Structure formats: structure tokens, C-alpha cells
Amino acid sequence: MSDTILSVKDLKVSFDTYAGEVQAVRGVSFDLKKGEVLAIVGESGCGKSVTAQTIMRLTPTPPSRIKSGSILFDGDIEITKLSDRQMEHIRGSEMGMIFQDPMTSLNPTMTVGKQITEGLRKHQRITGDAANKRALELLNLVGISNPESRILQYPHELSGGMRQRVMIAISLACNPKLLIADEPTTALDVTIQAQIIDLMKKLSEQTQASIIIITHDLGVVAEMAQRVIVMYAGKVVEQGTVDEVFYNPQHPYTWGLLRSIPRLDEMGGGDLVPIPGTPPDLFAPPKGCAFAARCPYAMQVCLEEDPDHTKLTADHSAACWLLHPDAPKVERPVEAGGRKHG
Amino acid sequence: MAEQPILQVRDMKKHFNVGGGRILKAVDSFSIDIARGETFGLVGESGCGKSTAGRTIIRLYNATSGQVLFNGEDIHKLSGKKLKQFNRNMQMVYQDPYASLNPRMTVGNIIAEGIDIHGLYTGAKRRARVMQLLSDVGLNEEHANRFPHEFSGGQRQRIGIARALAIEPQFIIADEPISALDVSVQAQVVNLFKKLQKDHGLTYLFIAHDLAMVKHISDRIGVMYLGNLVEVTSSQDLYAKPLHPYTESLLSAIPIPDPEIERRRERIILEGEVPSPLNPPSGCPFRTRCPKAMPECAAAKPVLKEVEPGHHVACHLY
Ligand SMILES: Nc1ncnc2c1ncn2[C@@H]1O[C@H](COP(=O)(O)OP(=O)(O)OP(=O)(O)O)[C@@H](O)[C@H]1O
Numbered sequence: 001m002s003d004t005i006l007s008v009k010d011l012k013v014s015f016d017t018y019a020g021e022v023q024a025v026r027g028v029s030f031d032l033k034k035g036e037v038l039a040i041v042g043e044s045g046c047g048k049s050v051t052a053q054t055i056m057r058l059t060p061t062p063p064s065r066i067k068s069g070s071i072l073f074d075g076d077i078e079i080t081k082l083s084d085r086q087m088e089h090i091r092g093s094e095m096g097m098i099f100q101d102p103m104t105s106l107n108p109t110m111t112v113g114k115q116i117t118e119g120l121r122k123h124q125r126i127t128g129d130a131a132n133k134r135a136l137e138l139l140n141l142v143g144i145s146n147p148e149s150r151i152l153q154y155p156h157e158l159s160g161g162m163r164q165r166v167m168i169a170i171s172l173a174c175n176p177k178l179l180i181a182d183e184p185t186t187a188l189d190v191t192i193q194a195q196i197i198d199l200m201k202k203l204s205e206q207t208q209a210s211i212i213i214i215t216h217d218l219g220v221v222a223e224m225a226q227r228v229i230v231m232y233a234g235k236v237v238e239q240g241t242v243d244e245v246f247y248n249p250q251h252p253y254t255w256g257l258l259r260s261i262p263r264l265d266e267m268g269g270g271d272l273v274p275i276p277g278t279p280p281d282l283f284a285p286p287k288g289c290a291f292a293a294r295c296p297y298a299m300q301v302c303l304e305e306d307p308d309h310t311k312l313t314a315d316h317s318a319a320c321w322l323l324h325p326d327a328p329k330v331e332r333p334v335e336a337g338g339r340k341h342g
Numbered sequence: 343m344a345e346q347p348i349l350q351v352r353d354m355k356k357h358f359n360v361g362g363g364r365i366l367k368a369v370d371s372f373s374i375d376i377a378r379g380e381t382f383g384l385v386g387e388s389g390c391g392k393s394t395a396g397r398t399i400i401r402l403y404n405a406t407s408g409q410v411l412f413n414g415e416d417i418h419k420l421s422g423k424k425l426k427q428f429n430r431n432m433q434m435v436y437q438d439p440y441a442s443l444n445p446r447m448t449v450g451n452i453i454a455e456g457i458d459i460h461g462l463y464t465g466a467k468r469r470a471r472v473m474q475l476l477s478d479v480g481l482n483e484e485h486a487n488r489f490p491h492e493f494s495g496g497q498r499q500r501i502g503i504a505r506a507l508a509i510e511p512q513f514i515i516a517d518e519p520i521s522a523l524d525v526s527v528q529a530q531v532v533n534l535f536k537k538l539q540k541d542h543g544l545t546y547l548f549i550a551h552d553l554a555m556v557k558h559i560s561d562r563i564g565v566m567y568l569g570n571l572v573e574v575t576s577s578q579d580l581y582a583k584p585l586h587p588y589t590e591s592l593l594s595a596i597p598i599p600d601p602e603i604e605r606r607r608e609r610i611i612l613e614g615e616v617p618s619p620l621n622p623p624s625g626c627p628f629r630t631r632c633p634k635a636m637p638e639c640a641a642a643k644p645v646l647k648e649v650e651p652g653h654h655v656a657c658h659l660y
């Protein structure tokens with residue numbers, strides 16, 4: 001038995017808009033192991049959500065379109081080939097999703113209890129009583145006190161943190177093998193974020209579900225994930241274990257991300273080093289490396305040809321011409337990686 | 343003797359009457375001094391009263407009680423010429439760079455709004471001033487004739503900053519000026535704030551919920567909880583030796599982008615949520631979630647006091 005739950009290969013997704021084709025995802029490949037927590041990071045608009053939504057087939061066609069690639073789930077299920085009905089079944093029973101704003105995915109006209117039991121009854125064909133019992137268990141599991149009274153409440157009667165817990169309960173209802181959390185704590189206060197992350201960590205240990213967490217907060221990545229994917233302009237530019245990416249990053253974009261954020265534990269605090277400019281337009285992505293225009297190390301070849309991934313270890317790879325054997329040696333800036341604090 | 347602080351806030355309260363005889367104490371105890379040229383960071387969770395405090399200081403709201411002294415003068419008593427002067431000296435930069443820019447005005451006219459209101463420059467001088475401001479914030483001359491929707495979030499925030507700078511203020515209140523921006527762009531804007539401070543001798547009240555960023559930019563930090571300032575000290579001290587249990591748990595909740603540290607770290611995870619400001623707990627506002635609460639915390643509200651030089655805390659433990 002393979003220990004891979006999800007295998008994404010050369011996935012390309014575009015949106016057809018009146019202004020033209022937006023190439024949102026331009027060839028993304030990665031594997032997710034059973035029980036693993038994988039983080040996807042990158043600037044706004046780099047294709048994190050579209051990647052996640054395509055795995056769950058949540059982006060409507062049209063306007064979105066899977067141009068090529070494969071998404072293999074649980075061994076032999078080719079997600080890109082499933083009918084809408086088959087997909088609906090998988091979503092209800094094998095995959096769960098948690099969004100940034102629980103209000104948009106919770107039904108405002110339905111009680112919390114009803115929303116949890118609905119999926120259970122549909123996909124597991126259990127009795128009303130059994131479903132109710134399971135709903136109470138789930139609310140307990142996600143740390144909601146007085147579940148008996150909470151199941152009778154509507155989403156608007158709950159706080160943001162509580163709604164996110166309910167979303168998590170719903171997504172866990174059918175013991176999914178894969179949980180995708182798209183910025184699950186971005187809208188929450190830090191003390192509530194800490195509660196939710198703690199909860200997700202515990203759940204991944206208890207349930208052995210694999211988790212993909214999308215975030216722009218590198219702190220959350222360091223806290224939760226075993227592996228991380230760095231995306232830029234619709235592509236993966238670097239991936240590896242958290243230690244590899246934080247302590248030995250290879251792509252100048254990853255360096256840029258690490259240098260542009262302050263650390264709470266830094267003393268003195270020199271200047272932050274911003275990444276100049278903005279990401280390219282995905283209507284007409286550049287011919288070469290998409291990061292070249294913002295990259296201080298860009299060479300002629302970077303403008304002309306997109307680099308392939310260079311494999312550094314079993315888990316670690318980066319797509320950068322600097323890794324070519326003939327490329328000039330570039331010293332990684334000290335603030336980017338390699339800083340293991342005492 | 344030390345120079346007079348540019349801003350002195352004494353026991354400022356701002357209560358809202360929210361109907362049905364109910365009073366919402368958005369800001370209930372708030373006293374700070376800010377020195378000229380300093381950056382004072384204000385942090386705390388959503389709804390704790392940061393924006394209300396900022397708005398009351400700049401007189402967008404009248405204080406319910408207490409005093410706000412700017413250059414030694416009570417701003418709530420100003421009128422006529424002095425009020426106009428105050429309005430020039432203190433400016434605000436907002437969180438949402440888009441909502442705060444008039445979509446039908448060109449960037450040049452948006453930036454010059456204050457110049458026009460205060461009748462500072464006209465004609466060629468006005469034009470030259472706008473060009474100078476654009477270059478100060480890292481935009482260029484052609485941008486003057488374009489409209490806000492043509493710009494990215496970071497660029498819009500630069501426009502907002504240029505507008506605030508246009509009338510040469512001494513003091514800028516920045517309310518979550520980078521929260522809506524991407525991480526890489528946040529650094530651009532924060533560095534701009536720092537550079538402008540150096541070039542123009544500005545004083546900042548910097549409001550944000552990202553404590554790492556606030557610590558990076560601020561000399562001193564105030565922590566608010568449920569309408570109350572609970573701790574005030576230097577940025578380094580706040581991180582190195584937080585005194586208030588709330589500050590301690592706030593710091594502990596923030597993950598550090600370093601996997602090794604995160605694996606070793608023990609978190610203080612606060613239970614429950616912030617109580618409603620309409621029905622705050624008796625005594626200390628934090629006691630319902632405080633891991634160190636004692637009986638006296640319910641009985642009396644602790645006041646902010648200096649327990650070490652420059653380190654103020656409102657907690658019965660001290
Ligand atoms: N319905 C749509 N129509 C057209 N373009 C779209 C649509 N949805 C997404 N896109 C485009 O696809 C690209 C990737 O978007 P995506 O939402 O995946 O970004 P993201 O990495 O999740 O960003 P964020 O951090 O802001 O959530 C963006 O350029 C976006 O504008």
C-alpha cells in the first residue's frame with residue numbers, strides 16, 4: 001500500500017474571462033502523504049486557492065477549466081475525470097474543506113446541528129438519532145462547550161472563532177482522508193487563531209487525516225506543517241520539509257518572503273527587505289521565470305526560459321537557474337534562512 | 343527636565359450610547375504620553391478599542407471624559423484658528439487604502455486636497471508640491487493624472503500616506519495601515535513609514551494587530567484589552583519581560599517563523615473569548631480568561647501604574 005493520499009501532476013487551470021484567459025495555475029505538481037500536514041504559501045493571487053478548489057472540484061466550469069494535468073486521490077481515483085455526482089460523493093465523505101470566512105460557507109438559515117447532520121445522513125445513511133449523537137460528539141471534539149444548546153443556534157449567533165470550529169466539525173463529520181484549510185485563521189484574532197491551530201494539530205494526530213493548509217503566515221507554517229510548497233504566479237517555485245525551506249531555502253523568492261517579515265523574537269531589528277515590484281499579470285505571464293522581473297539575481301536566461309525544478313533531496317526542490325551547475329555562485333542573504341536561534 | 347511630550351492623554355474615555363439605555367464602553371481607561379519623534383504602537387484584539395482611541399485622539403469623536411493634550415493644549419477645547427492648526431498638525435492614514443480614496447478624483451487632486459483646504463499653495467507651487475510628495479512616497483510624476491483603481495494595494499497606501507503628508511503634519515495616526523497588504527508589500531510600506539519619520543521628524547501612533555510588525559516599527563507599545571490599556575512599555579521590554587498575563591498569552595499565541603523554535607515552544611492557550619463590551623466583567627476586564635486570576639480581581643479594577651522605570655501595567659499581581 002502506498003503512503004501517498006494525493007498526487008497532483010502538472011496541473012494547469014485557467015479562467016476564461018471576457019478580457020481573455022487568466023492562467024491561474026500553470027503546472028503544479030506535488031504529493032501529499034497520509035497523515036501529513038502540508039502548507040502552501042505565496043503572495044495574493046499566486047493560485048493557492050484555485051489549486052485547492054480544483055482538487056475539490058469546487059471551481060465552476062465555465063469560467064474555470066482544467067487545461068491539463070492529473071489529480072490522483074487515494075490510490076486510483078482520478079479527480080479530474082469524475083462526474084459531478086461522483087465528485088459530490090467524494091466531497092461529502094472523503095474530503096473536507098475549511099474556508100477563511102466560515103459565514104460564506106455556512107448556511108445562514110439552518111441551525112448548526114442541522115448543518116452537521118445533513119451531510120452525515122446523506123453520505124452515511126445513518127438514522128436521525130445516530131446523526132444527532134455524532135453531531136454532539138463532533139462539537140465536543142472541536143471544543144465547543146454546551147453542544148446541546150449550540151446545535152439549536154444559527155451561524156450568526158456565534159462568534160468568528162466558534163463558526164470556524166463548526167466548519168471544522170462539519171468537514172470532519174465523515175472522517176475525511178483529506179482536509180483542505182484555506183486561510184482558516186486569517187480572519188481571527190491571534191488568541192483564537194492559537195486555539196484553532198492547536199485544535200487542527202490535535203485532530204491531525206488523532207484522525208490521521210492529511211491536511212493541506214493555505215496561509216500567508218510563515219509562523220503558522222512553522223508551527224503546523226511538516227512540508228511546505230512555495231507558489232509564485234501559478235507555479236511551485238520551491239518545496240521541501242519545513243526545515244529545508246526555512247533553514248536552507250534555495251529560491252530567491254523564498255529568500256524574499258523570509259526577509260520581508262519581522263520576527264517577534266528578533267532583537268534590535270534591522271530594516272526589513274521588501275520584494276520590489278508586484279507579481280506579473282496572469283493574463284500574459286512572462287516567457288521566462290515569472291519572478292525574474294523582481295529578482296535581484298536575474299540573468300539573461302531567466303528572461304528567456306522558465307527553469308525546471310532541480311532536485312536537492314528526496315523532498316526538497318526549487319525551480320531556479322541559479323541551481324544550474326554553470327550558474328554563478330550567489331551568496332544567500334543572511335536574514336533568509338540558516339538562522340537557527342539559540 | 344525632559345521635553346514636553348507632543349501628546350498627553352489623561353484618563354480618556356469614549357462611551358457609545360447604543361440605544362435601549364445601554365452604554366458601550368469602547369475606551370474606558372486610557373492614559374499615554376508620546377514623545378516627539380517617537381513611534382508608539384497600539385495593539386490588541388479586534389474590538390478592544392484601538393480605532394476608537396485613535397479617533398478620539400484626533401477629535402473625530404468627542405471624548406466622554408478625560409483630556410487629550412497636543413503640544414500642551416486640550417484639543418477638545420480648541421476652536422477657530424487653533425483648531426485649524428491642530429487639524430493640519432495631526433493626520434490619519436487608514437486601513438483600507440481603496441475605500442478611503444475618492445474613486446472619481448485623480449491621484450494628484452486626492453493628494454492636494456489638504457493643500458487646497460488649507461490654502462497652502464496654488465498653481466505651479468501646488469503642482470511642484472504634489473510631485474515632491476509622489477516622489478517622497480516612491481511613486482512617480484505620471485501617477486498624478488491617474489485614478490485610484492489603476493493602482494495596487496501597496497501603491498494606494500502610498501497615495502494615502504502622501505495625502506496625509508501633504509500639509510506637513512507633526513503627528514500621524516496610522517490605523518492598521520498595512521493589514522490589507524501582502525506580506526512583501528507590507529515591508530515596503532513599513533520602510534516608507536520609517537524613512538518619512540526620519541526625513542520629516544514625524545511622530546506616529548501606529549495601530550495594528552500584528553504584534554511582530556508593531557514591535558518592529560515601534561519604540562514603545564501599549565496593549566489594550568476590552569477598552570482598557572493594560573500594559574505600556576518599550577518594544578524590547580514587552581517581548582523580553584511582559585508583566586500582564588494578557589500580554590504574556592498574546593505573545594505566546596503568535597507563531598514564530600522558525601520550525602525549530604515552534605517545536606520546542608509551550609503555548610499558553612487562552613480559553614474562551616473576549617467578553618462583550620456591553621457587559622464587561624466586574625473588576626479586571628481580563629479576569630474571566632486570566633490563568634492567574636485571584637479573588638480580588640473581581641472586586642476592584644486595577645489601575646495602570648509604573649512598576650519599573652518606564653514599564654506600566656494594570657494588574658493586581660503588581
Ligand atoms: N473566477 C475567476 N475569474 C477569473 N480569474 C480568477 C477567478 N478566480 C481566481 N482568478 C485568478 O486566478 C489567480 C489565482 O487566484 P487564487 O484565488 O488562487 O489566489 P490565492 O493565491 O488564493 O490568493 P489569496 O492569497 O489572495 O487568496 C488570480 O490571478 C485570480 O485573479
Ligand SMILES: Nc1ncnc2c1ncn2[C@@H]1O[C@H](COP(=O)(O)OP(=O)(O)OP(=O)(O)O)[C@@H](O)[C@H]1O
Pocket residue numbers: 358360366367368386387388389390391392393394395551619
Ligand atoms: N460608532 C460606534 N458606535 C457604537 N459602538 C462602536 C462604535 N465604534 C466602535 N464601537 C464599538 O466599540 C468597540 C471598540 O471598537 P474599535 O473599532 O475601536 O475596535 P478596534 O480595536 O479598532 O478593533 P479592530 O481591530 O477590529 O479594528 C467595539 O465593540 C465596537 O463595536
Ligand SMILES: [Mg+2]
Pocket residue numbers: 048049050182
Ligand atoms: Mg486564496
Ligand SMILES: [Mg+2]
Pocket residue numbers: 392393394517
Ligand atoms: Mg480598528
